[in-house]
Amino acid sequence: MSSNANIIESSAPQEGKPKRNRILAVMAAVVVIIGIIYAVWYFLVGLRYESTDDAYVAGNVVQITPEISGTVVSIKADDTDTVKSGQPLVLLNKADAQIALDQAEAQLAQTVREVRTLYANNGTLDANIAAREADVLKAKAELERAEDDFKRRQALVATGAVSAEEMQHVQSELANAKSLVAAAQAAAVAAREQLASNKTLTEGTTVEQHPNVMRAAARVREAYLSVARSTLLAPLSGQVAKRSVQVGQRVQPGEPLMAIVPLDHLWVDANFKEVQLRKMRIGQSVTLEADLYGSKAEYHGKVVGLSAGTGGAFSLLPAQNATGNWIKVVQRVPVRLALDPKELAEHPLRIGLSMVAKVDVGDQSGPALASSNPLSAALQTEAMQAQPADADAIVSRIIAANLGTKVSTAAPPATPSGATISRHSAGPAAANQLAARN
16 A cells, blocks of 8 residues: 555656646747737837827916016906906006106197297298398498499599598498498398208208107107006916016016916927937827826827937036046937817816827938928017007197197097096097198
8 A cells, every 4th residue: 555655646746747837838938929029019119109208398488577667556467367468467657657758748749839930930031031132232222322422522522622521421421331231241141041051950851750850759659658568468368377566566677577378389398318319300290198187188299399409408507527427327308399289278288297298200201400490480479569559649649730730639549458648649530631731
């Protein structure tokens, strides 16, 4: 019995060994198949994409800064508010600017009247020259009469018919006539010089285009802009952020008061390793995913540009590898990725949010660097372009009113906030009347 038991015990391990070998063989085959599949996927698909999770949403942060100094009297928007382009944001006290505008308008009116006087003086000086020339002719006639009297009496002196006293009297009259002629001629010359001098102030121009009038008009426009700039407008539509201004605060030109972020004009700055840029080109398609939405929202875009240097090269304290304490660190290069505006509107993003970007580098037709300047502006505003036209309307009305032209009483132009600029201001009707007059 003991020998049989020993045979059974020795045969049991031999029967389990083939089974274990089969399991190991199957596992090895599975590992090999998985490796082959991964290798095929890597060469067919993996090499076609470059991805990174070091990507963040970026956008324009438009600073709202005053162009003039003043005291804040009202704040029309706060953090997280959505504003439209041209909407008032901050109001400054405009009392001083309004006084300066009134003074500039009064100075323009006075200047127009002074220039009108110059033109009117031309006619007066012409008449004065005619009068002076008449005085010269009269003086010359008196001189001829005095010379004739002198010649007649001089011929009678030898005969004793004319006394010495009478001869002296005639000589005095002749000298007096000569002095009158000289004085009249000098007066005529002075009148002609005065006319020539006056014409140099008015020659080749009109009252409206006279340099003095244009200088005074420029001061009106400058004062108008100071009044208009007391209302700070939103240059773009977007969301208010970083409001630091307070009511009653005295602000200076260029001081940041708040910021506006246009959330419809965002992009992604993805920081790829330098080894990932070998096949990356402008125009390649990108698939992005935001940590905010996860896999529920997928964004599609394209590569629009690669930075001119690594992030470390533009940092505040760039690395100094020449010191000897050097450890190689894989550098990253910022790559700008544009987003689909429609997808951005459906799933809004915020500046600074984390993204995961995957670039399809299969298309190698695009350039590695931008080769031309953009044809359109990256960002622009038209919120303040209407102000010069309103200032021109004020200037035209003042000039027309002081030229003696009858102007219609039109509603005065208003600032973007709805406040009247000036009590003298009027709409463009004055400008049209002035053009018709000319």
